[in-house]
Amino acid sequence: MSDMESRSGGRGRGKDDKDKDKDKAGRRGGGGGFFRRRRVCKFCVEKIDIVSYKDVKLLTPFIPERGKIQPRRISGTCAKHQRALQTAIKRARQLALIPYVTD
Numbered sequence: 001m002s003d004m005e006s007r008s009g010g011r012g013r014g015k016d017d018k019d020k021d022k023d024k025a026g027r028r029g030g031g032g033g034f035f036r037r038r039r040v041c042k043f044c045v046e047k048i049d050i051v052s053y054k055d056v057k058l059l060t061p062f063i064p065e066r067g068k069i070q071p072r073r074i075s076g077t078c079a080k081h082q083r084a085l086q087t088a089i090k091r092a093r094q095l096a097l098i099p100y101v102t103d
């Protein structure tokens with residue numbers, strides 16, 4: 001994005017101002033240190049082979065606000081356990097243990 005900065009010499013259109021505003025708004029700090037960068041699968045660490053759909057407490061951390069399943073990139077869960085987790089979550093949803101959509 002350094003290209004944009006060097007380019008903004010002339011004031012051509014209102015677009016520039018808009019972009020600046022956006023940049024300001026989007027730059028809310030606060031992010032640091034919230035999520036640990038451990039890339040270790042929680043289930044592997046705790047040696048949980050079978051992810052039970054009844055264990056809601058285990059599943060809920062992987063379902064952020066919107067009711068979606070957290071992607072592996074973020075949660076760090078390995079492929080094997082992510083799959084098990086997805087199945088468990090889907091089952092739990094059918095049993096209404098977990099909401100499909102939260103708002």
Ligand SMILES: [Zn+2]
Pocket residue numbers: 041042043044045077078079080081082
């Ligand atoms: Zn794992």
